[in-house]
Amino acid sequence: MAQLPERPSSWGGLSAILDTRAKQATVICVLLLVMxxxxxxxxxxxxxxxxxxxxxxVLALGLNIVVGYAGLLDLGFAAFFAVGAYTVGxxxxxxxxxxxxxxxLAVFFASIAGVIIGTPTLRLRxxxxxxxxxxxxxxVRLTARNLRETGGASGIRGIESPWIFGYHVQxxxxxxxxxxxxxxxxxxVSVRLANSRLGRAWLYxxxxxxxxxxxxxxxxxxxxxxxxxxxxxGAIGGAFFAANLGAISPESFSFRQSVEILMVVILGGIxxxxxxxxxxxxxxxxxxxxxxxxxxxYFIFAIGLLLIMLFRPSGIWPAARGKK
Amino acid sequence: xxxxxxxTNQLLNxxxxxxxxxxxxxxxxxxxxxxxxxNFAHGELYxxxxxxxFLVLSFLSPFIGxxxxxVAISMVLAMIAVGFLGVVIERVAYAPMLSAPRLSILITAxxxxxxxxxGMLALTKGQYVPFGSxxxxxxxxxxxxxxxxxxxxxxxxxxxxxxxLEMFVSRTQYGRAMRAxxxxxxxxxxxxxxxxxxxxxxxxVGSALAAAAGTMAxxxxxxxxxxxxxxxxxxxxxxxxxxxxxxxxxxxxxxxILGLLESFxxxxxxxxxxxxxxxxxxxxxxxxxxxxxxxxxLKPTGLLGKPEQERx
Numbered sequence: 001m002a003q004l005p006e007r008p009s010s011w012g013g014l015s016a017i018l019d020t021r022a023k024q025a026t027v028i029c030v031l032l033l034v035m036x037x038x039x040x041x042x043x044x045x046x047x048x049x050x051x052x053x054x055x056x057x058v059l060a061l062g063l064n065i066v067v068g069y070a071g072l073l074d075l076g077f078a079a080f081f082a083v084g085a086y087t088v089g090x091x092x093x094x095x096x097x098x099x100x101x102x103x104x105l106a107v108f109f110a111s112i113a114g115v116i117i118g119t120p121t122l123r124l125r126x127x128x129x130x131x132x133x134x135x136x137x138x139x140v141r142l143t144a145r146n147l148r149e150t151g152g153a154s155g156i157r158g159i160e161s162p163w164i165f166g167y168h169v170q171x172x173x174x175x176x177x178x179x180x181x182x183x184x185x186x187x188x189v190s191v192r193l194a195n196s197r198l199g200r201a202w203l204y205x206x207x208x209x210x211x212x213x214x215x216x217x218x219x220x221x222x223x224x225x226x227x228x229x230x231x232x233x234g235a236i237g238g239a240f241f242a243a244n245l246g247a248i249s250p251e252s253f254s255f256r257q258s259v260e261i262l263m264v265v266i267l268g269g270i271x272x273x274x275x276x277x278x279x280x281x282x283x284x285x286x287x288x289x290x291x292x293x294x295x296x297x298y299f300i301f302a303i304g305l306l307l308i309m310l311f312r313p314s315g316i317w318p319a320a321r322g323k324k
Numbered sequence: 325x326x327x328x329x330x331x332t333n334q335l336l337n338x339x340x341x342x343x344x345x346x347x348x349x350x351x352x353x354x355x356x357x358x359x360x361x362x363n364f365a366h367g368e369l370y371x372x373x374x375x376x377x378f379l380v381l382s383f384l385s386p387f388i389g390x391x392x393x394x395v396a397i398s399m400v401l402a403m404i405a406v407g408f409l410g411v412v413i414e415r416v417a418y419a420p421m422l423s424a425p426r427l428s429i430l431i432t433a434x435x436x437x438x439x440x441x442x443g444m445l446a447l448t449k450g451q452y453v454p455f456g457s458x459x460x461x462x463x464x465x466x467x468x469x470x471x472x473x474x475x476x477x478x479x480x481x482x483x484x485x486x487x488x489l490e491m492f493v494s495r496t497q498y499g500r501a502m503r504a505x506x507x508x509x510x511x512x513x514x515x516x517x518x519x520x521x522x523x524x525x526x527x528x529v530g531s532a533l534a535a536a537a538g539t540m541a542x543x544x545x546x547x548x549x550x551x552x553x554x555x556x557x558x559x560x561x562x563x564x565x566x567x568x569x570x571x572x573x574x575x576x577x578x579x580x581i582l583g584l585l586e587s588f589x590x591x592x593x594x595x596x597x598x599x600x601x602x603x604x605x606x607x608x609x610x611x612x613x614x615x616x617x618x619x620x621x622l623k624p625t626g627l628l629g630k631p632e633q634e635r636x
Contacts, residue, residue, distance in 0.1 A: 073430050120621040126426045127362035128620050131561055135613035138558070146606045255554065259438065266431060296446040302438035309432040310420060 035180055039173045047172050049288055051244070054179035055237055056280040060264035061186040061273070062233020067262070068271030069199065070226035071206030072122075073130040076137020077261050079117075080231040082253035083110045084238025086144060089156035089248050094149075099162035103239050110235030111228045113140075118227040122220050137258050145250040155249030159242050175244045182240060183277075186233060190273055193229070202226060263305055332469045334587040340475050342583020343482035347537035348560035349567070349575040350489060351410075351530030357506040357570040358526045361418060364433040366534060367557015368440035369406055371550065373535025374542040375444065376402035378455050390458040392477055399481075399539040403532035410531025411524045419520075437557075444550035452549050455542040478540055485536055486576050489529065493572060498525055506570070555609065562616040568629020577627060586612055 039047040063077045087106035091097040097105075121132045144150045151157075161170045169178060193199050201222045204212035213219050242248050264283045268275025283301075290297040348370050355363045380398040381390060388394045417436050421429040463472035493499035504512040505522045513519050537556075542548050563582040567574025589603040589611045603611050619626065 067427070071427055073427055075434070121617070124620055124624060127430055128565075128624065130430055131362065131558070132617055132620055135558065135562075135616050139610050139613050142607075142610050146610075259434070262431075262434075270427075294446075295442075295450060298442040299439070299446045302435060302442045306417065306432065306435035306439055309428060309435050310417065313424065313428050 032184075039176045044172055047176050049284060051172065051176045051179050053281050053284040054176070054183045055241055055244075056261065056264055056284055057183040057277055058179065058186045058237040059234055059261050060276045060280050061183075061190050062230040062237070063261050064265045064271065064273070064276050065190065065193065065202075065233070066226050066230040067265050068276075069194065069202040069206070070223055071126075071202075072223060072226065073126060073133070074227075074230070074258075075130050075134040075255075075262065076117075076140070076258055077133075077230070077234060078253040078255070078257040079133075079137040079140040080110045080113060080234030081238040081241070081257065081261075082140050082144060082250075083113050083231075084235030085242040085248045085253070086150055086156070086238075087235070088239040088242045089151075089159050090149065092160055093156055093158065099160065099239075099243055103236070106235045106239040107232050110231040110238075114228040114231030115224065118224045119220075122223045122227075134255070134258075137253075137255060141250050141253050141255075144253070150250075153250060155247060155252075156242075157247040159246045159248070161243045161246065169243075175240075178240060178244075182236065187273055187277070198222070198225060263301065266305065267308065329468045330591060332467075334591055335584070336469065336471060336475065338584035338587035339479055339580065340583070341587060342563075342580035343479050344537050344541055344556065344579075345560050345563040345582050346576045346579025347482055347485065347533050348556055349563040349579045350486070350572065351534045352561055352564040353567070353569055353572060353575040354502075354526050354530045356564070357572075358502060359418070359422065359523055361422070361429060362433065362561075363418075363530075364430070364557070365413060365437040365440060366530070367553035367555075367560065368437045369410060369531045369553070370534040370538040370541075370556055370560075371444060371548075371553030372409065372440055373402050373406045373531075373538030374455075374548045374552065375448075375453070375538075376405050376535060377539030377542055378453060378548055382456055385456065390456055392459060392474075395457050395459070395539065395543045396481075399536055402539045403535045406535035406538075407528040407532035410527040413531075414523060414527040419523075437553075441550060441553065448548075448550050450550065452547045454547050455545075457543040457546070459543060474544060478544055481536070481540065485533060489533070490572065492529070498522070502526055558616075559612055562612055562619075565616060565624075565626055566619055568626030570630070571626070571628040574626055574628035582612065582615070585615060 038050055059077070059081060062080070063074060066072050066074045066077070084106040087109050088099065088102045091102040091105055092099060117133065117136045121129055124132065144155075145153050161168065161175075163169065169175065201212070201217050204215065204217055205219050205222050209219055212222075241252075260283055264279040265276060266279070267282055268277070268279030286301070287297050290300065293300070348366065351366050351369070352363060355361060355366070377395070377398040380401045381394055384397060385394050388397055413436055417432055418429070421432050424432075459474050461472065463470055463475070465471075493502060501512070501517045501522050502525065504515065504517060505519055509519055512522075538553075541552075541556075559582060560579070563578035564575045565578070566581055567576070567578025586608050590605050590608050592603045
């Protein structure tokens with residue numbers, strides 16, 4: 001018989017140190033305060049890098065729902081990121097749409113992409129699913145590179161950044177706060193989802209698919225929901241990414257991107273939100289610190305990933321309640 | 325060129341391409357058959373095999389030349405080296421994980437593939453490396469179809485390797501043990517089969533075949549790249565799935581079918597008939613991946629595979 005899964009604890013090992021709500025609240029407030037002053041006490045370079053890390057927090061939170069909550073390995077997550085970015089790029093450039101009208105469209109198209117890849121493939125064995133998502137990711141990238149509408153290999157340039165209540169969001173600091181807010185919303189939604197009916201359904205499906213189905217959970221529907229929610233995170237990240245950089249090209253959405261996002265999720269501990277945040281900062285900041293070693297940094301990363309899987313399969317963050 | 329000329333030309337190209345796919349697909353299918361593991365790193369073993377062959381050839385070419393003889397010697401040595409690398413990978417990374425959840429072992433396999441790929445990226449600085457073979461340009465003409473000796477040798481060697489594999493699996497003691505382990509690991513152990521040794525042999529043979537393909541590809545196309553294993557890994561997996569994963573004849577058949585499909589697809593142009601559909605070379609990968617997804621959805625057991633229950 002399968003063991004009863006532990007209660008959904010999206011906070012993972014953090015709960016051991018931060019056992020009371022008061023302590024948790026204090027830490028979160030301090031962190032937020034630090035994050036709020038970062039762009040003012042540091043330079044532009046650091047602001048841009050931390051912004052990038054925050055983008056990865058958003059993307060990885062989305063992938064975490066697919067991989068961590070629902071237990072489905074997705075090796076083509078950059079596809080959803082691409083759908084979001086290209087929707088914004090195309091609709092604002094060619095149809096003159098406002099960013100805020102393009103954003104819901106991006107979410108809409110990414111959801112459709114999630115359904116398209118999800119519906120036919122979710123009945124597959126888990127390793128087939130992994131490779132199909134990989135193929136899907138490549139299809140999206142190659143399509144973006146081959147179509148005239150997506151600007152071919154050079155992509156789309158000159159994407160307008162958005163206005164908020166008459167304020168033009170354009171400086172690095174502006175975008176820093178945009179991504180900070182997105183990351184905070186992303187965390188809140190993730191936590192709420194984990195504790196929802198759907199979140200519990202994901203947990204059951206992940207632990208024992210057949211038992212979950214016997215309990216009346218429609219596993220295909222539940223997995224599909226994970227795909228769609230993940231895709232929406234990816235699309236929102238992609239939409240703001242396009243608005244921030246102003247230019248997108250197919251190579252921003254390659255297999256390496258998918259792997260980096262997956263690494264964020266795995267490094268900190270699959271399924272745990274503080275782990276995802278920590279992972280995003282490690283994955284983005286380490287290459288910056290290792291700039292001198294050049295190409296070697298990806299190798300160091302890969303070795304790190306392998307060692308983690310072999311010796312600490314539940315992530316860097318110590319899991320207090322997790323079982324082996 | 326007439327339609328017939330185009331047809332025979334693409335047939336030839338498809339067979340050459342299919343030989344590469346088939347050799348790499350065999351490793352996927354053997355490993356999958358025996359340990360039920362999707363070895364993501366398999367495409368990288370093809371890449372490492374290419375570089376190993378290059379390394380051997382650059383040491384030995386002053387003595388044995390860089391023609392087909394030199395390449396053949398390099399290929400054999402590369403096969404042995406990469407075969408052992410495959411065994412080491414299995415021992416270090418996969419063996420401790422075989423009882424872990426599926427997700428963990430898949431990510432471990434992905435990590436191994438990234439280690440090999442990025443290790444080579446660091447070694448080669450991301451540059452293309454010329455293979456350094458000197459194969460000559462001779463060939464024979466059959467009507468308007470030109471078949472180079474290189475193509476003939478390549479397909480011949482691939483066929484020879486596959487034939488020997490088939491003999492190995494169906495006629496030898498190891499082969500019989502391998503088939504037994506694929507059916508039931510625990511029962512095989514009770515029957516006195518050294519299961520770990522058989523798994524090692526499987527990884528050795530599968531990796532060696534990938535290395536053979538890698539060396540031949542390097543010699544045939546003339547250059548190597550750290551990322552060359554990614555695409556062929558994906559394609560070979562497609563081939564293995566088309567044939568039915570776990571089935572050795574299936575992998576050969578699947579490789580050939582995918583090679584032919586791809587070659588003909590690049591010529592597919594329905595615009596003359598009023599249908600705005602053209603595959604062309606820039607869409608051929610999209611075409612292959614679509615074939616993969618379609619087959620997995622419509623007939624996941626492939627052409628020659630047996631239905632199978634998911635391990636829980």
